[in-house]
Structures are given as structure tokens and as C-alpha cells.
Amino acid sequence: MHTRFALYAFFMLLIVLLSISCASVSPVPANPEQLNTFASIENIEPFWLPHTNGINFFHGKITSPRLEFWALQIDLSAPEIEIVINNNAYSTKVSSFVRDNNLIAGINALPFDISTSREGLPIKNIGIVISGGEIFSPANPNYDALVFYKGEGRAAIIRQPLIRTAGNIENAAGGFHQILTGGTPAQRTLSSESASTPVSATRHPRSAAGLSANGRFLYLLVIDGRRNGSAGATEYETALLLRFLGSHDGINLDGGGSSVLVMRYPDNSIKVKNTPIHGGIPGRERAVAGSIGIRLGNP
Numbered sequence: 001m002h003t004r005f006a007l008y009a010f011f012m013l014l015i016v017l018l019s020i021s022c023a024s025v026s027p028v029p030a031n032p033e034q035l036n037t038f039a040s041i042e043n044i045e046p047f048w049l050p051h052t053n054g055i056n057f058f059h060g061k062i063t064s065p066r067l068e069f070w071a072l073q074i075d076l077s078a079p080e081i082e083i084v085i086n087n088n089a090y091s092t093k094v095s096s097f098v099r100d101n102n103l104i105a106g107i108n109a110l111p112f113d114i115s116t117s118r119e120g121l122p123i124k125n126i127g128i129v130i131s132g133g134e135i136f137s138p139a140n141p142n143y144d145a146l147v148f149y150k151g152e153g154r155a156a157i158i159r160q161p162l163i164r165t166a167g168n169i170e171n172a173a174g175g176f177h178q179i180l181t182g183g184t185p186a187q188r189t190l191s192s193e194s195a196s197t198p199v200s201a202t203r204h205p206r207s208a209a210g211l212s213a214n215g216r217f218l219y220l221l222v223i224d225g226r227r228n229g230s231a232g233a234t235e236y237e238t239a240l241l242l243r244f245l246g247s248h249d250g251i252n253l254d255g256g257g258s259s260v261l262v263m264r265y266p267d268n269s270i271k272v273k274n275t276p277i278h279g280g281i282p283g284r285e286r287a288v289a290g291s292i293g294i295r296l297g298n299p
Contacts, residue, residue, distance in 0.1 A: 037061045041237060044244040046071070047206040051263065052104055053231055053296060054078030058245070059273075064067055065203075065237065067223055068230040070261050070273045071245055072105055074218040074294055084293035085109075085171045087136040091121040091287035098262045099270050103293040105263045107220045108207050109146075109173040110137075110290035111254040117278050117287055125289045127174025128160050137290070139163050140174060146209050146292070147172040154215035157251045172290050173253075177235075180210060180250030185239035203232035205259040206279065209292070210247025219245050220288075220292070222261040222274045227282055230275075257286045 038044050041062055048056035054075040054142035059066045074081060086097050096119060098106040114122040128145050129137035139145070140158035146157045148162070148171040157178050163169065179186050205225035211218060221242060225232020233241070235252055257278040266269055278286040 001039075012282055023163055033057060033059055035061055037060050037063065037250070039063050041240045041244060044241070046073075046245055048073055051235055051264075054081045055104060055294065057263070066229070067233055067235070067237070067241075069221060069223040069241060070272075072107075072218075072220040072261070072263075072294075073246065074203065075216065076148070076155060076218055077144045079217050079299065080296050082295040082297045083148045083155075083171045084175050084295050085131040086291040087122075087131040087134075088289075089122060090105060090288070091119050091123045092291070093117075093119055093285045094260050094262045094291050095270055095272055095285060097291050097293060098264055101293060101295065103264060103295050105220070105261070106291050106293040107209075107222065107253070107261050108255045108258045108286075108288045109175060109209075109292045110288075111174075111176065112289035113245075115278075115286065116259065117213070117284055119287045121287070123287075123289045125174070127290075128163055128172050129174065129290045130163075130166050130169050130172035133166050133170055133249045135166055137174075143170050143174055143176055144178045144249055145174040146211075148280055155218060156215055157211065157249045158171075173290050175209070175251045175253040177252055178249065179208070179235050179239040179252045180242050183213075183243055183248050185236050185243075189234070189236035189239050204255050205257070205274075206233050206235075206255045207240045207253040207259040207261075208238050208242055208250055209253060210242035210245060210250035212246055213248035217246060219247050219250075220261065221245065222259050224259075224274050226277050226280075227275060242257050254288070258288050260288075 058074040125137040127140040205224040224230035
């Protein structure tokens with residue numbers, strides 16, 4: 001009796017093991033947003049995974065320097081892709097911006113005048129905001145901007161002082177400086193690398209945007225910092241990351257505790273992808289001013 005039971009148990013265990021083995025062989029990844037690890041920035045080979053129509057996602061980690069980042073690739077020529085710029089005059093978390101405007105994704109963009117996690121407070125953008133062809137915040141003469149042209153399915157990075165009217169601009173979001181030009185890191189980023197200030201002192205969480213050479217693809221990038229798993233990036237490293245993602249030109253957006261990338265999923269859930277750190281608290285999202293959002297409209 002015991003022998004029969006042992007043989008039966010053995011065969012049942014064998015069947016279970018075989019079924020598990022067969023189930024593990026699948027063309028669909030168990031984790032569709034898997035983390036890709038690279039030895040250095042120069043070793044990065046983007047593995048874009050489809051998120052929704054015209055939008056791809058990439059999650060990466062670099063061993064040296066220690067960085068973790070999240071990126072989106074958006075096809076601006078896709079007829080269903082719409083750019084939405086937050087023109088609200090009150091502090092708003094990017095997660096709320098995405099949720100309340102039926103967006104697929106959102107990222108912080110402009111610098112602003114207060115630092116708070118509270119929503120609904122009066123807030124002032126430091127730089128240009130154009131939304132739906134209307135100027136809501138004036139240009140800052142010191143900084144650059146990401147602009148989206150009317151009916152062209154393309155974008156560009158230009159100096160804010162050059163934007164005197166909305167003209168043929170449908171949307172625009174100011175940032176800080178252009179850090180990648182023609183695939184080459186800007187001189188200001190090279191200078192920061194060779195400055196007397198230690199490189200580690202210039203590391204911060206970063207938000208940035210890049211454009212392909214023809215302006216068709218928009219790249220949105222967030223790099224974590226100020227935590228054990230990710231030390232933050234310099235402007236130069238951010239420019240390199242944008243380049244290896246596929247960018248020809250790139251702009252440094254507001255960073256630090258403001259850096260956040262938020263995405264909506266098919267089940268309508270809203271997820272903060274990175275670990276924002278406001279007030280020294282990991283996971284606390286800052287309420288910001290102007291943000292860039294992506295919406296799927298009717299093609």
C-alpha cells in the first residue's frame with residue numbers, strides 16, 4: 001500500500017513539474033515592464049515595450065554610475081496622440097493632472113516659485129506656458145522651451161526669448177537649458193564635468209525631454225536620485241542618456257524633488273513610476289506647476 005502511494009505521489013509530482021515547465025515557456029514576458037540593467041550609460045540599448053498606441057516604455061538601471069531611470073518614446077506623428085500642457089495657476093501633483101485630464105502619461109516640466117506637497121495653492125510658473133495656442137505664462141529670457149507646432153506632428157527645442165507670440169505653436173513648456181544639441185552634449189554640461197566642484201555634488205533627480213532628429217519622436221525621461229538605489233545624474237549624464245535613448249536634441253526640465261513620471265494603465269489605474277522624494281521623504285510627490293501630458297484622442 002505504501003509503495004503504491006509513493007509511486008502515485010511521485011507521478012503526480014512529475015506531472016506538476018512538467019506543467020510548470022511548459023507554462024514558463026511563453027512569448028509574453030511575465031513582467032512586461034521588466035528592468036534592464038547596463039554596466040554604464042554607453043552600454044545602453046533601449047528595449048522599448050509597447051504601452052499603448054504610439055507610446056513605448058523603457059525601464060533601465062546603470063551600475064556605474066548608480067542610476068535608475070524610466071523613459072517614454074512618443075510618436076508625435078501618430079494621429080491619436082495629443083499633447084496637453086497644464087496651465088493651472090494652482091499647485092497640482094502630476095498624478096492628479098494625469099487622472100483628472102484622462103491622460104495616458106505625464107511628467108513635470110517647469111520650475112516654479114514654491115515647494116509644497118499640498119495641492120490647490122497659488123503657484124507661479126517660471127517660464128513659458130502655451131496651451132491650446134494660448135499663452136498662459138510669459139517667456140523667461142534665461143531658459144529654453146519644448147514647443148509643439150500646430151498640425152505638424154513635430155516639436156523643437158528653442159530659446160524662450162524667441163517666443164513672442166503663440167503663432168504656429170499649439171503647446172509649449174519651458175524648462176531650464178538645452179543640454180543636447182545635434183546629438184552632442186552642450187558645452188555647459190561639459191564644463192560642469194570639469195569644474196572644481198565634485199561631480200557627486202551636482203547629482204540630482206532629473207526630468208528631461210528629448211527629440212529625434214526629425215522631431216517626430218518625443219522622449220520623456222526621469223532619473224531617480226537621493227536614494228540608495230540611484231544617486232542622481234549630472235546634466236552631462238542626462239544628456240548622454242537622452243542621446244542613447246534616441247534623442248538628437250534634449251532639454252533639462254525641473255528636477256530634484258519635482259521629478260516624477262506618471263502613467264495610466266488599461267485598468268484605469270494611475271501609477272507613479274519612479275520614487276519622487278519631496279521633503280526628504282521617499283514616495284512623497286511634490287505638487288508642481290506646468291507639466292507635460294500625453295492623451296489619446298480620436299485619430
